[in-house]
Amino acid sequence: MIRAKDRPVDERGGMDWLGPEFLTWLWWRASVAPEFASADGSSLYVHIDEFLELKGERAAARKTSLRSGMPAASAEGKVALRNGKVVTSARLLFARGEEETSLTLRAEDLDVSGGRPPAPDAAEPEERLASSLAGVRRLYEDLDLCYATFLAVRCSDRWEAEAAALRAWGGAPSEEESPSPTYS
């Protein structure tokens, strides 16, 4: 963010937990209701891809890093959540119709890395650059859409119900934790 030199700013507002809370919520939301409605009427689908990292505080400060094999549906992820850990980084997949964009989002500063917008199909370098810029712009707009949706709930009376639903989801066994069939 650009600001005038004489205007100091409190970068975090004492809310370091806001980013991890958002990403934890997004994990839950992507699992139960992955569709986000844009203002223009189009739909964005969010999916947690091949990477999920959770971290806690104090006794649970150890990091849980899950890679490949659908980490969002894993038993380890939910166990970490139950132990008070929150999501600090995740590989996300944004899907809009045929277009897919993947990125790794770090919760602390909403830093994006490994962003892969749809490959530009234009032949001319100028057009390719324009297409790439549009892809980056779209990526940040989609991120804003998810974050704005979160904030709308987070700053409303609906939050307690939403958080309770998230806790219930976290408490329920994952697909991996479901009891296996017994043989008599």
Add this chain to the structure above:
Amino acid sequence: MPSVHDADFTRRLLERRFEPLSAHEERAFGWVTADNCLDARFETGSTAHGPCGVFSLRIDKRRVNSRLLRAMMDLELRGRRKDADAAAEGAPGAKKPSGRLSRDERSELRKALTEELLRNTSPTMEVHPVLLYPRERMVLFGALSKPANETFRTLFCDTFDVSLSTLTPYHRGLELLQGKGGGEALSAVRRSEFGGPGLTASEVPAALRQRAMGLVAEAAASSSEALGDRR
């Protein structure tokens, strides 16, 4: 911030454009065009792509390989010792020189070898894209490494005479909530726990809360008694 279509915008970029490393320099950085890292000839409007300004930060570094420097120092010292021994053999009766260099001489030698190595070392190059949206007062920098970010911050602030703040979740939240209560809406928000033991205070039954407070009071009383006994 000047508009990306403005001559002033181009002038500022040109003032801080990338200049290649001189023979003795170890590090150089500056702005180059987005499509060619060898091109730093900005023209008015050439960086503009719609409302967005696009250019790149180029950082060149030339580092002397410390292992190579040590090896060259060693060879040089050995050579000097050999020369000293040869000179002593050629002049019998004269005091044999030790062949050892003083601290200052070693330092001079190291400096000379470092400069020689620097001249012969090719620089490494990093190029990171910069996307600037002056209207939204937002700039996207295409690298997460700390040194690159620090260089970018310094150069950007010097170029445009502004400061940069990280777009943290809190800041983005304030911007997205503009017109919906913004800061006030966020200030009322308290941290939630999603884990098993993490019930918020309001979720803990009143009786349990009272019991917990009683236990805390008992513990405080007994510890102050224990301290009193010790005194």
